[in-house]
Amino acid sequence: MNQTKKYPIYLDYSATTPVDPRVAQVMIPWLTEQFGNPASRSHAYGWEAEEAVENARAEVAKLVNCDPKEIVWTSGATESNNLALKGAANFYKGKGRHLITMKTEHKAVLDTMRDLERVGFEVTYLDPEPDGLLDLEKFKAALRPDTSVVSIMFVNNEIGVIQPIAEIGEITRARGIIFHVDAAQATGKVEIDLAKLKVDLMSFSAHKTYGPKGIGALFVRRKPRVRLEAQMHGGGHEKGFRSGTLPTHQIVGMGEAFRIAREEMKAENERIRRLRDRLLAGLQDMEEVYVNGDLEHRVPHNLNVSFNFVEGESLIMGIKELAVSSGSACTSASLEPSYVLRALGRNDELAHSSIRFTLGRFTTEQDVDYAVKLLRERIGKLREMSPLWEMYKDGIDLNSVQWAAH
Amino acid sequence: MAYSNKVIDHYENPRNVGSFGKDEQGVATGMVGAPACGDVMKLQIKVNKDGVIEDAKFKTYGCGSAIASSSLVTEWVKGKTVEEAATIKNTQIAEELALPPVKIHCSILAEDAIKAALADYRKKYGNEAGEGAAQPAQAHQQAAD
Numbered sequence: 001m002n003q004t005k006k007y008p009i010y011l012d013y014s015a016t017t018p019v020d021p022r023v024a025q026v027m028i029p030w031l032t033e034q035f036g037n038p039a040s041r042s043h044a045y046g047w048e049a050e051e052a053v054e055n056a057r058a059e060v061a062k063l064v065n066c067d068p069k070e071i072v073w074t075s076g077a078t079e080s081n082n083l084a085l086k087g088a089a090n091f092y093k094g095k096g097r098h099l100i101t102m103k104t105e106h107k108a109v110l111d112t113m114r115d116l117e118r119v120g121f122e123v124t125y126l127d128p129e130p131d132g133l134l135d136l137e138k139f140k141a142a143l144r145p146d147t148s149v150v151s152i153m154f155v156n157n158e159i160g161v162i163q164p165i166a167e168i169g170e171i172t173r174a175r176g177i178i179f180h181v182d183a184a185q186a187t188g189k190v191e192i193d194l195a196k197l198k199v200d201l202m203s204f205s206a207h208k209t210y211g212p213k214g215i216g217a218l219f220v221r222r223k224p225r226v227r228l229e230a231q232m233h234g235g236g237h238e239k240g241f242r243s244g245t246l247p248t249h250q251i252v253g254m255g256e257a258f259r260i261a262r263e264e265m266k267a268e269n270e271r272i273r274r275l276r277d278r279l280l281a282g283l284q285d286m287e288e289v290y291v292n293g294d295l296e297h298r299v300p301h302n303l304n305v306s307f308n309f310v311e312g313e314s315l316i317m318g319i320k321e322l323a324v325s326s327g328s329a330c331t332s333a334s335l336e337p338s339y340v341l342r343a344l345g346r347n348d349e350l351a352h353s354s355i356r357f358t359l360g361r362f363t364t365e366q367d368v369d370y371a372v373k374l375l376r377e378r379i380g381k382l383r384e385m386s387p388l389w390e391m392y393k394d395g396i397d398l399n400s401v402q403w404a405a406h
Numbered sequence: 407m408a409y410s411n412k413v414i415d416h417y418e419n420p421r422n423v424g425s426f427g428k429d430e431q432g433v434a435t436g437m438v439g440a441p442a443c444g445d446v447m448k449l450q451i452k453v454n455k456d457g458v459i460e461d462a463k464f465k466t467y468g469c470g471s472a473i474a475s476s477s478l479v480t481e482w483v484k485g486k487t488v489e490e491a492a493t494i495k496n497t498q499i500a501e502e503l504a505l506p507p508v509k510i511h512c513s514i515l516a517e518d519a520i521k522a523a524l525a526d527y528r529k530k531y532g533n534e535a536g537e538g539a540a541q542p543a544q545a546h547q548q549a550a551d
Contacts, residue, residue, distance in 0.1 A: 311444055313469040317409070317417060337444065348442035385423050385473065387448035387465040388441060403440030 008323040009367045013208075013301060013360030014157055014185060015325060020210040020361070023256045027212065030249035038246045039237060049248045056255025060204065060217055063187060063258040066194040069222060072241045073251055076216035077184035078108040080203030081151075083218055083242065084180045085112045087228030088149045088201060089121055092178060096146025100124045102134060102153070102163075103343040109151050109182055130345050131294035132161040140171060149178045154186035154202075158340040158356055159293030160302025162190055169198030178226060184208050184216075188261030189269065189299040194219060200226045206250070210361060211257030215250035218242075272359050273300035275368050279357060282372030286379065288392070292341055292354055303357045306341075306350040307375075309389040310382045315355060318378040322371055325356050349388065349398065409470055410504035416474035421481050424463045426450050434530055436522025439515050445472045449519035451483060451491070453527055459483045459491055464519075471509035475499050475516035483520060492524055 010018075019027075030052060038053045040046025054068070061068040074080045089099060101113055103125045113123045124142050129135050134152060150172050152163050165181055172179040180201040186192060188209045194202065202219040206212055220226050220241065234243030280303055283289055288308035307315060312326035326338065337351035346354075357371070383389040391398060409417075425448075426433045432453045439445040445468035452461040462480040466473045478499060483491045499505075499513035 309467060311468050311472075313444075314417070314473055317470040348444075352441070352444045385420060385465055386467040387437065387446050388467045390425065390448075390465060398441060403442065403446075404438060 008321050009370060010323045011357045011359060011363065011367070011371060012323045012325050013363075014160075014356065014358035016207050016213065017210045017360055018362065019207075019212050019253065020257060020260060022260060023211055023253050026256045027249045027253040030252050034248070036248070038248055039235065049246075052248055053246055053251050056251045059255035059259045059262075063262045064183075064192040064194050064202070064204075064219065065196075066219055067222060070194075070219050072218045072220055072238045073246055074216045074218055074242055075214055076207070077106075077182060077203045077205035078216075079242075080205075080216050080218040081106070081108040081180075081182055082112050083228065083231050084201040084203060085109065085149065085151055086116065086231055087241075088178045088180065088226070089116050090229040091227045092148040093121075095176075096144070096148040097121045098124070098144050098147045099149045099151070100126065100139070100142055100147060101151045102126045102128060104128050104132065104156055104158075104340045105151065105153055106157055106182060106184070109153070113151075128343055131297075132156060132159050132292070132340075132344055133294055133297060134163050134168070136164060136167055136171070139168065143171070143175065143177070147175075147177050149180060151180040151182065153182040153184075154192070155183070155189060155299050156293070156340065157185050158338060159304045159344075160185070160299045160358075161293045162186075162297045162299065164297075165199065166197055172200075173198040185299070187258065188265045189301060194221075200224075201228075206254035206257055209257050209261050212250050212253040215247060215254045217254070268361060269300050272363070275359050275363055275365065276300050276303055276357075278365065279303055279359070279368045279372060282368070283375060286376065290346075290350060292344065292346065292350075301359050303359075304341075305355055305357070306346065306353045307355065307379050308350060308353055309386045309392055310353050310379055311386075312337075312353055312355060314382060315353070315378065318382055319371075319374055321374055326354055408506065412503050413471055413474040413505070416477040416503070417470040420464075420473060420477040422461075422463050422477065422484075423465065425465065426452060426461075426463060432531070434523050434527030436519045436524070436526055438518040438522050439468070439472075441467065444468060445512065445515055447472065447476045447515055447519045449476060449479065449516075449523045451488075451523045451527065453488060453531070457487050457489075459486055459488065468512065468515075469509070471503065471505055471512040472515060474503050475505075475512045476519060478502060479516045479520055488524055488527060491520055494520055 034048055036045025036049040038049040057068045057071045060071050099121055117123050152168055154165055155162055169179055178200045181199050182203045184205040200221045205216045230241055232243050237243050290306045292304040341351040341354055433450055435450045437448045439447050448465045450463045451459045454460045462483050464476040464480050466476040496513040496517040499516050500510055505513055
């Protein structure tokens with residue numbers, strides 16, 4: 001292989017985003033000249049670092065319309081999810097030990113729930129509807145008198161569907177149940193108004209919104225007040241919710257990234273929606289192509305498609321000029337088909353044949369057109385090689401075949 | 407994804423992709439795997455009246471390693487007698503393609519595909535080894551196991 005180092009076109013913005021150059025710019029001084037510890041109260045280094053941290057906190061709060069005092073810095077959405085769920089479940093265990101979530105949540109929620117099960121909590125994992133959305137009646141039916149915490153993600157990382165957060169919040173608030181929302185994939189993509197949403201805890205990440213990796217935040221509502229048991233103990237930073245020296249440069253980066261998101265998201269989402277629709281239009285007229293998840297209640301950035309009779313991993317190998325993923329980045333090394341698509345009720349072939357395209361700030365029309373051309377060509381080639389495609393073309397019902405599982 | 411150059415070569419330039427005509431003489435088919443597991447291999451061999459595999463074709467639904475494994479075995483079985491073809495082992499396939507541990511099952515599946523094709527051959531042609539009276543090959547049947 002005489003491959004020169006040429007990077008593929010990046011269509012995996014839900015895995016991570018590049019740091020916006022404007023964000024990188026404002027971060028740099030906080031690494032070198034203004035390196036102070038924001039907790040240092042005795043000199044200018046500390047004072048100005050603290051001021052920068054508080055300015056960033058205000059920017060994060062502005063994007064989601066909450067009080068800056070309600071923002072707690074963490075290392076990212078995974079930590080925020082852990083702190084929210086373990087912290088609330090333990091604090092409120094006097095009320096009950098029953099928790100509710102969905103099967104399509106991110107592993108950072110699902111694995112945290114599993115851990116809580118190990119220490120005596122009971123968890124209900126709700127199935128989504130075939131379109132990926134939560135059915136509110138089924139949700140209500142799952143609530144119990146001892147339900148203490150509910151965790152539902154805002155935007156799904158694999159299929160991009162937007163859950164009915166406002167409606168769920170009405171239900172949980174009326175019953176005094178703590179409602180946590182993983183919003184890692186939502187910031188800058190959907191409007192989040194925490195003055196209206198009856199959400200008690202919300203997790204954020206910087207690196208999904210053009211900020212740096214390694215920094216995130218947890219919204220902890222003050223009215224009505226939500227209490228948590230801290231998971232990280234030490235110097236009592238962040239009002240005791242999360243000890244550890246604050247990484248000023250990361251925090252400044254997250255603040256700037258969220259400021260840009262707030263100012264530009266409207267125009268940006270329109271542009272990205274047009275690109276996504278162009279991508280979809282380019283693929284839709286092919287045979288046996290299925291969009292996974294509802295298209296209406298969905299962020300414009302995401303297109304998750306199953307190309308029937310083509311296996312996802314071989315397709316990704318065949319389109320190495322594109323950086324995409326099958327399922328989420330955390331599971332793309334495993335041989336299991338996407339658990340999210342399985343939860344939607346997609347059959348094995350379709351779950352094995354899915355590709356997630358996620359577009360973003362730096363995606364261009366040329367990128368999309370190139371992707372469409374490449375996909376059509378390579379899918380055609382792989383289908384010519386696929387015995388399942390041949391059987392389909394011969395009119396054989398694959399469900400009638402007795403496969404030998406191995 | 408750390409694919410070896412040999413896997414990439416077979417994936418990008420697969421050998422002997424296709425299917426034999428439904429009525430071709432001396433053709434036997436092995437289909438192994440399942441869509442649920444993410445791999446299905448169809449291997450067809452065309453055996454002459456001396457019991458020598460004179461041609462082979464494959465179609466595979468699966469990852470790059472599965473495609474490479476089946477492409478490789480079509481090359482390997484060609485020119486071999488049915489007895490010789492039966493001695494091909496998955497370890498040889500895995501070694502030739504430098505498959506990582508998580509992809510060893512692809513080589514096992516390729517060995518199974520050879521065995522299934524040979525079993526189909528014996529079933530169809532018995533001891534006549536493809537002499538004139540043999541029945542037409544079926545292009546499709548259910549997955550052999």
